[in-house]
Amino acid sequence: MDIIKGGVTAAKGFLAGGVHCGAKRKNKDLAIVHTKTPANMAATFTTNIVKAAPVLWNKKIFDDGSTVKAIVVNSGNANACTGKIGMTHANEMASKTGEVLGIDEEEVLVASTGVIGVKLPIDKICNGIVDLSDKLGDNEQSADDAANAIRTTDTYSKQIAVTVMIDGKKVTIGGMAKGSGMIHPNMATMLSFITTDINISKTLLRKALSDSIKDSYNMISVDGDTSTNDMVILLANGEAGNEEITQVDEDYKIFKEALDYINIYLAKLIVSDGEGVTKFIEVSVKGAKNKEDARLLSKSVITSNLVKTAFFGEDANWGRILCAMGYSSAEFDPSKVSLHYVSNKGKITLVENGLPIDFDEDYASSIISERDIIVEIELDEGNGEAKAWGCDLSYEYVKINGEYRT
Amino acid sequence: MDIIKGGVTAAKGFLAGGVHCGAKRKNKDLAIVHTKTPANMAATFTTNIVKAAPVLWNKKIFDDGSTVKAIVVNSGNANACTGKIGMTHANEMASKTGEVLGIDEEEVLVASTGVIGVKLPIDKICNGIVDLSDKLGDNEQSADDAANAIRTTDTYSKQIAVTVMIDGKKVTIGGMAKGSGMIHPNMATMLSFITTDINISKTLLRKALSDSIKDSYNMISVDGDTSTNDMVILLANGEAGNEEITQVDEDYKIFKEALDYINIYLAKLIVSDGEGVTKFIEVSVKGAKNKEDARLLSKSVITSNLVKTAFFGEDANWGRILCAMGYSSAEFDPSKVSLHYVSNKGKITLVENGLPIDFDEDYASSIISERDIIVEIELDEGNGEAKAWGCDLSYEYVKINGEYRT
CATH class of the missing domain: 3.10.20.340 (ArgJ beta chain, C-terminal domain)
Known part of the structure; x- marks a missing residue:
């Protein structure tokens, strides 16, 4: 396993980017991750009964089991406890992203993090999506921009990527995360987005993520509070060209080990950058x-x-x-x-x-x-x-x- | 229901007292509560798997269902994580108390609170028990002394007593508690001791306490940690002379309501005196x-x-x-x-x-x-x-x- 640069754009076929749209007063606050090749999706969402609108939007796509081509994320506002208008806004974020990328809104996942109980500045965000659509790239800078745009009170961006050889092909997995930032008047949110070009069945992709989470994100604690917006999303577009993994074999184990490395690395960074941490x-x-x-x-x-x-x-x-x-x-x-x-x-x-x-x-x-x-x-x-x-x-x-x- | 003074000595037939024996550097650190008439016992102990020696001692007496005539409590040292010698020391505290009061050691409950992982200064405690045996009284001062002796970092002693009329007799319930004090190098312990002269079957006494705890001590939180030494003990010696309560009738309800009052009062005091509390x-x-x-x-x-x-x-x-x-x-x-x-x-x-x-x-x-x-x-x-x-x-x-x- 080699550790490389490039975060969410390291795997083949993934573009990303981040801009400032005005959901936060300053700094980047809007990110998009995009793959032209449809990706299988694995995910885990907050167990909190009070779920933010984007969590509900994504859960539906997850439950339908359909493939995904993009994730749009804003920081500065969590779109939580915002009622029906919150659902409309989550839908608008997906729909605008779909429009600018030329894909269906049902192929777009949505995430938000920041203040709760306040309406999204949806016009600013939609303008930002248009602006950002021209700036997506597959280089390190694009990944950095995206990783920075999802930060709240994180003191640094959190990224990692690795490559492993599977079936004679180079398979890449990359990820970015944000930690327990607290934005007035609010709460910690953990977001993690992982992209990979591995070719693997949806069932095994979901098994791998769900098992990996038990030993990574579920094993960290900053303050014991479970946010309304937490989510981990893993997209696999298959562009590495390995033969599809359909059972728990050696290839699966190599992938799982690399995925564990990514998730544990990001989980530890989240804790290490926790609020007020001295140890x-x-x-x-x-x-x-x-x-x-x-x-x-x-x-x-x-x-x-x-x-x-x-x-x-x-x-x-x-x-x-x-x-x-x-x-x-x-x-x-x-x-x-x-x-x-x-x-x-x-x-x-x-x-x-x-x-x-x-x-x-x-x-x-x-x-x-x-x-x-x-x-x-x-x-x-x-x-x-x-x-x-x-x-x-x-x-x-x-x-x-x-x-x-x- | 009337609120009266006298804490654990308010109910008929209960004596108490407190002295300094040297388990703490200064202030009273040893208390005894004593009833000549054998009392039925109800109790709840910490759910922590790591149980201090006195908790194990008391659980055996509780499980045997036998009657009780005394409680001996020291502060300054929790006698927890002290292995076999800890069990021997808990037994010695009971045995010395039994000796000076002329009762069996199996009639004596034991409690400790304070530093953990350090051997009890058993000689000092046994000398203190001898000293204290001459000083037990049924007046307010005796109750105050006992309530003060069980304090660790509590900033004030916690006591209450009430009377109710049951079956034409005046029934009294009194209690003392200590809160989440932290003694270097250690942990919060909640202790609460309730005495009453009501005549009630052991089964109903236990039901009353167990139901009451759900709405009192179990509904407070200072920091979410459950100590190795927590316990609530309720002794009923029957001296009020009411006809024995053997079913959930009006008399039971009057008693239960008074017991709830005592437990909620003490539970709220514990929180209010929690460490560093400003709200x-x-x-x-x-x-x-x-x-x-x-x-x-x-x-x-x-x-x-x-x-x-x-x-x-x-x-x-x-x-x-x-x-x-x-x-x-x-x-x-x-x-x-x-x-x-x-x-x-x-x-x-x-x-x-x-x-x-x-x-x-x-x-x-x-x-x-x-x-x-x-x-x-x-x-x-x-x-x-x-x-x-x-x-x-x-x-x-x-x-x-x-x-x-x-």
Whole structure:
């Protein structure tokens, strides 16, 4: 597997671009991704009952199972809690994009991120779509423009692309994502768009994404809130020319591994660029009863406010970690737990077989004074392994999210 | 129902007291509650898999269904994650208390709160138990001493007592609780001890407590973490002399209502005295499909970090509230939601039938500038109602819980 540049335009046949249309006061705020060859679509949408209009639009296309030729995304306004007019606006975004690209509106997916409860500035967005249609390209700059246009409070754009050899053909997968940005008066939204030229059946494409998400986006936590607008979309246009993958074979596994790499890379970037983050924390669980328990345990630890504030305070507070494991709903015997902290400064064991070890406080402090910290947890229940990624809870998080009074 | 003084000593036949034994550096840290007449016991323990030694000790007594004559509680050390020696120490606390009070060790419940992963200073505690055995009383001062001795970082002691007439007899219920205090290097623990002289079958006593907890302690959230030591214990010694309550009749309902009053009162005090709290928030849900959905919705809103930081920032951020409702797992139609903020300064409607209302920002700001705020949510799904109580998420919370670096 080779890591390359080019983000969403790296795979054959994909164009992209980004412009400023006025949904945000400044900076790019409108992106389009386009493939002339129709692409199979895989996707995961927010589980929140309160779904933004573009989520509802895309779900219908997803459920119909039809192919897709474009994604149009605006930042600055989430088009959520906007009622019937919101649905009309999502439709207008698809319809205008279809018009300028010469494709059907049902071939266009829509995403929005930003303020909720406020009507989309639909005229500005439609003008932007016309403007942008002339600027789509398949080069790095086009991918950069698109990746920048989907940012809200992200401090940098998030992109990655890789190539793998499948069936003697070079297959490329590229992606861009935006993280938990908070736009007054609002909420975090995670958007991720992946493009690939692999030739694969729709069923397996969907299986690959759905399995991959469990170990990537679903294993990160910034603040535990699930947005109304979250979505991950994967488009595969088949232009790599490999023989269509129709079963879980070696070729599928190579693809899945590359897709995991992309999704985990983007998921980790989202956390690392989380609001007010001063620590990036990986929680690695081994020896859980099964994979699902390992996921529950690592996710529970990374989501705990008490664990997060302890890391902010650089406090080797293993008690809070055991506590968070205890309410994860996974089964385990606390008397068989071992726990270590690892960073560039070294590794220290804090708990062995459920009991605290006398450790060197200064050494522990030096280890957790690093920005990147790994919490290694070992159980003795089975072979379940999982990793979750999160961040600390800082003054800055409270400040960004309580901006009025601060 | 009359509200009276006296906390856990208000009910007939209950003695209490508190002393300093040295588990904390200063202030009272050891409490005993004692009834000569054996009491039926109801209890709820933490659902955390990692259970502190005293929780395990009490669970056995609870499961055996035997009667109880005392509770001994220390603060300063949670006796959690302490392995076999922890179990021995919990047993020693019960055994020493039994010895000085002339009762069996199996008649003594044990509770601990404070630092975890550190051995109990058992000698100091046993000496304290001997010391305290001479100081038990049935007056207000004794109850105050006990309520103070179970505090960790609570800024004030939490007590209440009420009387009701049942079967022509005066029945008294009193309680004390401690809230989410954090003791280096550790975690929040909620303890609540209720004493009553009512004569009621063990089955109904347990039903009353278990139902009451669902609408009180289970409806508060300071930070979403469930401690290893949490417990609520209710002792009923029957000394009021009413005919034994053996079915869900009018007398049971009078008792249940008084018990709810006590539990909700203590639960609200715990939140109000939460770490770093600058706002006390009640979330009231009406018109949910059923009671359980109403609980899920109100609890989800009060637990959201984004909602909590918004209140800290005095930001009328209704979008985060709808979002938290959306991932609560309760079913509802977002287009039928109405939402209001209420405080001493007035009431303002922010959302009606799922759509934002143009509201006066200055008026909204003045309403949420108060310390006590009610969020009223109306659905149109059924008759389910519930209230949950929580607090904001402030710099101070982060500071208290990340004390090392701050």
